[in-house]
Amino acid sequence: MRLLPEHAAQGAAPAKAPPLVRVRNLAVDFRQGWHWRQAVGGVSFDIPSGGCVALVGESGSGKSVTARSLLGLHGAGARVRADALELGGRDLLRLRERQWRAVRGREIGYILQDALVSLDPLRSIGQELAEAVRATGGPRGAATQARVMELLARARLDGAAERLHAYPGQLSGGQRQRALIASALAGAPPLLIADEPTTALDASVQQQILALFRELRDAGTALLLISHDLGVVAQLADHVLVLRGGEVVESGPTAQVLRRPRHAYTRALLDAVPRVHGPARGGAPAAPVAPGAEPLLRVQGIRKRFGDREVVRGVDLVLHPGRTLGLVGESGSGKTTLARIVAGLEVPSAGEIVAGPLLQRPAAGRARAVQFVYQDPLSSFDPRHTVGTILAEALALRFGREPPARVRGRVAEWLARVELPAALAARRPLLLSGGQRQRVAIARALAVEPRLVVMDEPVSALDVSVQQQVLRLVAALQRDTGAAFLFISHDLGVIRQVSHDVAVLQGGVLREAGPAHEVLDHPRDAYTQALLGAVARLPA
Incomplete structure (x- = not known):
């Protein structure tokens, strides 16, 4: 179905319409004591209606500062200067806070990067979206819920009616991200700023969200995309700006920049992208498991129900000392629930974990033998x-x-x-x-x-160069400590790089498991094949 937001013009646009967004020599400085520190300098780009510009670069390169300047959200103590900062010919530099409030949501939608802390933990998803609908001039009364359902369906959130009353903590990371996307679409804005919109999404759902963005573009919505996933950028963006230290080091048409990068920094970013095909570059080598070797942990027939919903369905797994088991599957497939059961943080409804002393309660004042690294470390500190x-x-x-x-x-x-x-x-x-x-x-x-570390999406929010450093660090620490890792990721390139073995979940059911090279190079199950086929790839 082709999406036609309220602002979409009927009929053909003029051949040379002015750009919807015009930015010239944008500079943003932040006060530090008596001095000003430049965060962004000399950034220029245009976005036409229906066009997409992508900002890429390492953490701290100025991508989000640039995007937030278009929303007047640069923060206290900031100084914003530009030869032009325009939306639809309107000078955004002249807006006061009251005028900005009318722009946000209705004229510019913003998909925030961190879904876990961007949603109110005390309100249901339905309440969050209803407020977004009302705040952007949407329908009132009973029609509000119909609009909420439409937005959830548009964001490809399965079981929308069931999720309406769920709280953010009851959803997977990918489901929370889709709720944020639905909220940003509430006002049908002509410009959508998407800050890492596919960070927490598995490959198949990622493709659905990219298809949604393409439909919105076809209907005239302009898109400013911030992403560390260069495969996503390759599929969606017309034009790319590569930022480093707040300055543009390279820009141009997407295919040109990604196929024939001129700057060494752009080449380094491309080299750091984990590939799902080909040899693993950073994984910790380990000898094959000897026949009859005693596993560190054995999962037998594990099931888990929440009310009348079964989220893990009879899973069997084996994890050996000194090895990494990669756990993959779509958002909501039961990966995190299974990991929490393995870590002793959830009690299974049926089945058992055979782990000897691994899961025994430690003595007072001593650590457990299983530790957990969370997707959002800030919330765990x-x-x-x-x-x-x-x-x-x-x-x-x-x-x-x-x-x-x-x-x-x-x-x-x-x-x-x-x-x-x-x-x-x-x-x-x-x-x-x-x-x-x-x-x-x-x-x-x-x-x-510890003898076992569970890592739940530990690099999903990191740019590719930092991600590469962390993955090499994880491999080195495993070699040094001999710990086993259960590594959850939606990124099959990351899984390829760190895992010795791989298990694939769908709807709480184990679809396939085995050595990483066998599962990823020669998948037997149709679902595994579909996951691999959905991976966003860089242009050849």
């Missing part, structure tokens, strides 16, 4: 604590109380092992980049010397 305190608490569970100097030494040692400077021990998590926070989370998990 106490924001009042420094990095040093966070790691010291974990180390105390392994070594007990020690003299302060010894604790500081151990903290510095673990920061070094995850390639972070010792000075970061004095910082709080909020002041770290996404990659730094994820390294601290990994250090915290491994500092207690």
